[in-house]
Amino acid sequence: MVGTAALAAVLMAAPAGAWALGFGAEVGRVQAKAGPTGDTKGVFGRLGLIGPLDLQLDYAKSEYEGDRSDSRYGIGLRLEPFHISEHWIPALWAGTGVIDVNTPTYQGRLAFTELGLGIVYAFNEHVRLELDLRQGNQDVFVKGKNEPTPPTSVVASKDGDQYRSGSLALSIDF
DSSP: OHHHHHHHHHHHTOOTTOOOEEEEEEEEEEEESSSOEEEEEEEEEEEEEETTEEEEEEEEEEEETTTEEEEEEEEEEEEOOOOSSSSEEEEEEEEEEEEEEEOSSOEEEEEEEEEEEEEEEESSSSEEEEEEEEEEEEEESSOSTTSOOOOTTTSSBTTBEEEEEEEEEEEEEO
């Protein structure tokens, strides 16, 4: 709920010079070195900053085999540097955020950072189909005495865990 409120607040506070505002929904898969593969469903909001650079906020829910579910709150920058053709646009992604993990043996927060590549098919200037592939790293959000250590089924080692994900999204820009 906090993530949704933060997303709404940022999008409502858009500067007058913002050239685009967009929303979308996505489905995808995520696979970490530790643990099973998960199915992801999410929503995002996007705010145009300067030229082809956008700020994106997203919320996603991942369901895994073995009774694990994650809620993911992220923020990132998306760059669409040029058009290949009238409809095809490559995209670059850099993001960070927090993952709330819920398993039968561990409840806690992980921090993540990720980089990615994507390709966009623009049906017109407002409706787009987007494919993203991302590589990331996740680790315990706050390391300290009171933070429980996640099992290796959640994070592969004390140095964190790498993951990769892919998603297909439909977005509408205004």
